Amino acid sequence: MKTCAVVLAAGLGKRMKSATPKVVHNLMGKPIATYSIEAVKAVAGISKVVLVIGRHSEESLKGIFKADPMVSFAFQTSLLGTADALKSGLGGLNGEQFDYTLVMTADAPLIRGETLQGLIDRHIQGGNAVTVLSFVSKDPSSYGRIIRNPDGTIKSIIENPDATQEQRKINEVNSGIYVFSKDALPLLDKIQINEKKGEFYLTDIVSIASENGLKVEAQKMFDEDEFIGINSRAELLQALNAMKRRINRHWMDEGVTLMDENTTLICPDVSIGRDTIIYPNVIIEGKTVIGEGCVIYPNVRIVDSTIERDVVVKDSTLIENSKIDTGAAVGPFAHLRPGAAIGKKAKVGNFVEIKNSTLGYNTKASHLSYIGDAAVGDNVNIGAGTITCNYDGVNKFKTVIEDNVFIGSDSQLVAPVTIGKGAFVGAGSTITQDVPDNALAISRVRQRAILDWVKAKFTTDKHK
Ligand code: UD1
Ligand code: CA
Numbered sequence: 103m104k105t106c107a108v109v110l111a112a113g114l115g116k117r118m119k120s121a122t123p124k125v126v127h128n129l130m131g132k133p134i135a136t137y138s139i140e141a142v143k144a145v146a147g148i149s150k151v152v153l154v155i156g157r158h159s160e161e162s163l164k165g166i167f168k169a170d171p172m173v174s175f176a177f178q179t180s181l182l183g184t185a186d187a188l189k190s191g192l193g194g195l196n197g198e199q200f201d202y203t204l205v206m207t208a209d210a211p212l213i214r215g216e217t218l219q220g221l222i223d224r225h226i227q228g229g230n231a232v233t234v235l236s237f238v239s240k241d242p243s244s245y246g247r248i249i250r251n252p253d254g255t256i257k258s259i260i261e262n263p264d265a266t267q268e269q270r271k272i273n274e275v276n277s278g279i280y281v282f283s284k285d286a287l288p289l290l291d292k293i294q295i296n297e298k299k300g301e302f303y304l305t306d307i308v309s310i311a312s313e314n315g316l317k318v319e320a321q322k323m324f325d326e327d328e329f330i331g332i333n334s335r336a337e338l339l340q341a342l343n344a345m346k347r348r349i350n351r352h353w354m355d356e357g358v359t360l361m362d363e364n365t366t367l368i369c370p371d372v373s374i375g376r377d378t379i380i381y382p383n384v385i386i387e388g389k390t391v392i393g394e395g396c397v398i399y400p401n402v403r404i405v406d407s408t409i410e411r412d413v414v415v416k417d418s419t420l421i422e423n424s425k426i427d428t429g430a431a432v433g434p435f436a437h438l439r440p441g442a443a444i445g446k447k448a449k450v451g452n453f454v455e456i457k458n459s460t461l462g463y464n465t466k467a468s469h470l471s472y473i474g475d476a477a478v479g480d481n482v483n484i485g486a487g488t489i490t491c492n493y494d495g496v497n498k499f500k501t502v503i504e505d506n507v508f509i510g511s512d513s514q515l516v517a518p519v520t521i522g523k524g525a526f527v528g529a530g531s532t533i534t535q536d537v538p539d540n541a542l543a544i545s546r547v548r549q550r551a552i553l554d555w556v557k558a559k560f561t562t563d564k565h566k
Pocket of ligand 1: 184247302304
């Protein structure tokens with residue numbers, strides 16, 4: 103049994119009112135179309151996926167999927183509707199014959215691989231020529247309605263603009279997902295243009311197949327969220343909310359505590375260990391991995407980062423492409439920029455920015471610092487207001503701070519520079535030369551007091 107999939111994505115998506123093709127819009131960190139492609143690829147036995155692209159979506163979709171060996175592209179020359187799009191897709195099979203063709207729109211990102219699998223199984227078991235996935239919708243207005251015969255079999259699909267008032271009351275709708283046996287596909291040529299829209303509707307194949315004595319079935323599903331089709335910005339938000347809820351429920355089932363389901367946004371490729379606690383207003387993006395027993399306080403965003411177990415991320419912290427080792431604490435108001443690696447039990451405190459730098463075990467930068475392009479050893483104390491001066495306007499230079507160093511507050515370390523093991527930098531120093539191990543380096547002007555200077559300068563009563 104050979105099965106292929108055709109995913110329809112040639113349209114621009116006018117209702118989005120956007121210069122970006124609809125299925126390229128971002129949903130939880132990924133283009134909408136990637137979700138259908140991932141779901142299709144999770145179905146056993148699908149050996150080829152054809153993505154139908156058009157002149158609006160060609161460039162961006164090719165950019166996204168060209169590296170995927172399972173995906174090939176078919177170009178739909180003019181946007182003549184979903185039936186024409188499928189024809190273009192079949193053209194992309196280069197004459198290769200398949201027993202079954204799974205067809206779906208690229209704008210329904212919540213679909214699960216197992217649901218597609220179930221639909222194909224049902225199609226094969228039922229000996230169907232066409233199987234349509236339908237679902238019950240609370241607001242069916244943006245979907246085609248499923249019209250059934252008195253005996254309950256499916257008769258046709260009617261799009262909203264073509265439906266009568268009575269038909270519009272039907273809440274069983276078309277998901278835009280179908281399985282076709284190869285004997286049903288020639289019927290595509292019998293579809294007439296819909297005069298109102300000037301398009302060939304794939305949905306018309308249902309009535310045509312029935313009229314031609316082929317077996318058509320609609321498999322009815324009840325979890326509406328899984329079939330949300332995105333046509334507008336409002337539906338994009340609806341899909342986002344449904345996906346957010348699905349993901350949040352999953353992590354709660356896995357033993358993660360969420361304090362606010364609505365404002366916690368965990369993207370699909372994130373993983374979180376049990377007994378981690380997430381406060382409200384937290385966004386976790388990309389391929390972030392969070393270990394067990396962490397606490398993520400409010401207003402934190404974490405992107406593509408790895409956080410080991412028992413880490414505390416305090417309020418209003420941004421973490422991008424960084425690593426945080428076990429038991430460390432970061433924040434509040436900290437910024438870990440790409441390439442920050444925070445050691446075990448290290449502490450990064452208020453208003454500290456770290457970029458492309460490693461901090462060793464138990465090292466602390468607790469207040470108001472910039473650490474860029476630095477290798478900082480173990481048990482180092484970086485005083486408040488310490489700045490690595492890593493950039494001379496043209497090039498970036500490295501700062502090395504070895505183990506057990508103490509950097510006094512408000513110091514500048516002008517890179518390239520190395521502070522040797524156990525050295526001590528006096529507060530307020532500007533360090534421009536390497537500091538030997540265990541030395542004290544101090545570069546500030548010695549303090550002096552000019553006695554009665556104020557009295558001599560001012561003659562007002564206030565100063566007398
Ligand atoms: C379609 C179905 C509707 C169903 C809904 C489910 C038809 C006529 N209607 O309506 O019954 O309830 O999906 O979400 O099929 N596309 C092309 N080329 C075209 C036209 C569309 O590739 O010429 C692609 C689009 O990029 C999109 C998909 O097909 O990914 C569906 O098109 P869309 O315009 O969103 O159809 P709906 O009006 O939502
Ligand atoms: Ca749609």
